[in-house]
Amino acid sequence: MTPASMAAAAAGAARTKAEGSRLTPADESSRCPYLVVRNPAAVRDVLQRPSDFSPANALIAVTPLDGPALRVLQGVRFALPPVLASNDTATHAGIRKVVAGFFTPATVAAMEPRIRELAQEAARTAADQLESFGSADLVQAVAAFPPAVVMLELLGLPVQDLPDLKQWGRDSMELFWGWPDESRQLELAHSAAGFYVWIRQLVAESSKSAGRNLFKSLAEHGLSTPEICSLGYFLLIAGQETTTQLISTTLFRLLEGSTPFVWDDAASHAGSNAAVRHVLVSESSVPTWRRVAAQDTNLGDETVAAGTEILLELSGNPITSPASPESPLPPWQTDQNKQATNFSLVFGAGIHRCLGAKLAELEATVIVQETATTLPLIQLHDREPEWIHLLSFQAPRTVSVTKAIR
Numbered sequence: 001m002t003p004a005s006m007a008a009a010a011a012g013a014a015r016t017k018a019e020g021s022r023l024t025p026a027d028e029s030s031r032c033p034y035l036v037v038r039n040p041a042a043v044r045d046v047l048q049r050p051s052d053f054s055p056a057n058a059l060i061a062v063t064p065l066d067g068p069a070l071r072v073l074q075g076v077r078f079a080l081p082p083v084l085a086s087n088d089t090a091t092h093a094g095i096r097k098v099v100a101g102f103f104t105p106a107t108v109a110a111m112e113p114r115i116r117e118l119a120q121e122a123a124r125t126a127a128d129q130l131e132s133f134g135s136a137d138l139v140q141a142v143a144a145f146p147p148a149v150v151m152l153e154l155l156g157l158p159v160q161d162l163p164d165l166k167q168w169g170r171d172s173m174e175l176f177w178g179w180p181d182e183s184r185q186l187e188l189a190h191s192a193a194g195f196y197v198w199i200r201q202l203v204a205e206s207s208k209s210a211g212r213n214l215f216k217s218l219a220e221h222g223l224s225t226p227e228i229c230s231l232g233y234f235l236l237i238a239g240q241e242t243t244t245q246l247i248s249t250t251l252f253r254l255l256e257g258s259t260p261f262v263w264d265d266a267a268s269h270a271g272s273n274a275a276v277r278h279v280l281v282s283e284s285s286v287p288t289w290r291r292v293a294a295q296d297t298n299l300g301d302e303t304v305a306a307g308t309e310i311l312l313e314l315s316g317n318p319i320t321s322p323a324s325p326e327s328p329l330p331p332w333q334t335d336q337n338k339q340a341t342n343f344s345l346v347f348g349a350g351i352h353r354c355l356g357a358k359l360a361e362l363e364a365t366v367i368v369q370e371t372a373t374t375l376p377l378i379q380l381h382d383r384e385p386e387w388i389h390l391l392s393f394q395a396p397r398t399v400s401v402t403k404a405i406r
Contacts, residue, residue, distance in 0.1 A: 032311075033309060034290070035304065035308050035310045035311070036311045037299070040345055042299060042300060043313065043345060043349075044345060045300075046299065046310065046312060047312070047349040047353075048349055049297075049350075050088060050350060050351060051294065052293065052295060053291040053292070053293060053294065053297075054292050054294040055086050055290075055291060056082065056292055056294075057086070057290050057309060058086045058289065058290050058291070059080065059082075059085060059086045059234060061175065061176045062176065062178065062179065062390075062391050063178065063179050065189070066182050068182070068186050069182075069186050069188070072186065072189040072190055072193050073193055076193045076196055077226075078193060078196045079226045079229070079230065080230040081226055081230050082230075083095060083223070084096060084099065084231050088294070092351065095218070095221065095231070096355070098214075098217050098218055098221050099214065099218075101217070102155055102156075102217075103154070103355045103359060105358065107154065111150060111362070114150065115150055116366050118145075118149055118150065118367075119146055119366050119367040119370035120374070122141060122142040122145065122146055122370075123142055123371045123375065125141050125142070126138060126371065126374070126375060126401075127374055127375060130378070130403060134402060135381050135400060135402045136400070137398045138248070138251050138371065138400075138401055139244070139248045139251075139396070139397065139399050142251075142371050143244045143247040143248045143399075145166070146367055147239075147240040147241075147243040147247075148165055148240040149162070150359070150363060151236065151239040151240040155213060155215075155235075155239075156206075157206065157213055157215070164198070165236065165240075166241070166244075167191065168192070168198070169241040171191035172192050172195060173237065173393050174390060175192055177393055196233060199232045199236070200225065202215065202232070203215045203219075203225055203228050203229055203232065204225075207219050214232075214235075215228050238354075238356070239356055242285045242360065242393065243285075243356075243359075243363050243364060245285035245393060246276065246279065246280070246285040246360060246364045247367050248395045248399055249279050249283060249394075250279045250368050251368060252380075252385070252396045253278075254266055254372070255379065255380045255399070256380060259275060259278055259282075261274060261275045263376075264372070267372040267373045267376065269365065269369055272365045273361070276364045276368060280315060281315055282315065282316060283316060283394065284316075285395050286314060286346070286392055287313065287314055287315045287392065287394055288313055288391060289312050289392055290310065290312070290391075291310045292307065292309055292310060293305060293307060293308040293310065311391075314345060375401070378401040378402065378403060378404050379401060379405070380400070381400040382400040385398045385400065386398070
């Protein structure tokens with residue numbers, strides 16, 4: 001089964017079932033190895049019951065690692081003990097509190113001027129490329145690097161090796177959430193090993209730093225070096241690469257004209273935010289997430305056996321969309337509390353809800369707004385780009401644009 005067809009079977013199997021169904025058992029026709037849960041109320045129920053539905057499988061490789069790939073990782077003492085996203089022990093709350101201290105509402109709000117500065121600089125780079133070469137890739141020009149810079153600065157870590165960090169992030173996503181064959185898996189394992197060595201060195205340097213940073217704070221909390229490396233490995237991916245993907249999809253859909261919004265709408269903060277929220281609920285960069293039944297339990301009227309692998313659909317459900325072409329008012333003029341309730345499930349719920357939700361939304365909104373403001377007259381050059389399609393991640397790899405002919 002190809003990666004694309006497997007992703008479609010796993011993440012989209014529920015769409016072929018009855019609209020009101022809470023659960024979608026795997027069947028022979030789809031070969032989906034998961035119990036797919038798409039009803040928003042049921043998804044929220046699963047996420048808010050971690051003792052029944054454990055996050056222990058959240059970061060396990062979808063495709064089991066083969067011997068050659070494992071040997072590469074073992075050669076650098078690669079270890080990913082459960083620390084945050086996959087931690088179902090009593091240590092989770094204390095660790096989460098340490099990390100949350102770097103993502104407080106006040107801290108995130110204070111980053112907006114810096115985000116806007118980076119967004120304007122990136123948009124000018126795209127404009128220069130358009131002027132010099134006649135085309136530009138908005139993924140690389142505006143979406144790729146600002147989220148990485150913001151994440152490192154927010155965590156008190158040095159801003160360095162950005163191209164490598166971006167490549168490591170994409171490769172690790174494919175290694176853990178994709179379906180690479182043996183040769184590709186080996187290639188990705190070498191990348192993951194390089195990333196892990198880089199993180200371990202960064203952890204060692206950060207522990208000696210005079211300033212406040214996440215890794216030093218975690219060490220002071222009592223975490224071991226492997227535990228800090230494990231947390232840092234996935235946080236430095238999730239904290240910036242998924243935001244890059246959200247921005248990329250929003251830019252593409254706006255320019256493609258398949259959303260309720262047009263490119264000119266995105267030049268305002270309110271319009272950009274509405275477009276970002278529309279993408280969050282329709283095709284988030286993190287459309288699914290995994291859980292496993294820790295014991296025999298129930299979900300609604302259904303019995304779920306211990307050990308059942310569960311795939312939660314976080315976006316793509318039209319019931320949760322706050323915007324539609326038939327809306328009598330632009331979404332940003334409707335009740336904000338209702339809108340927030342509708343799209344918030346995209347970032348999870350309960351004790352493992354994404355700590356960077358507000359930051360990701362703010363970054364995407366500002367970067368899309370500044371791009372639309374700086375580049376008002378552009379059009380898609382490639383309307384059918386290659387997409388990243390993994391079990392839990394999706395986005396166009398490129399958003400190639402040229403000057404619009406009007």
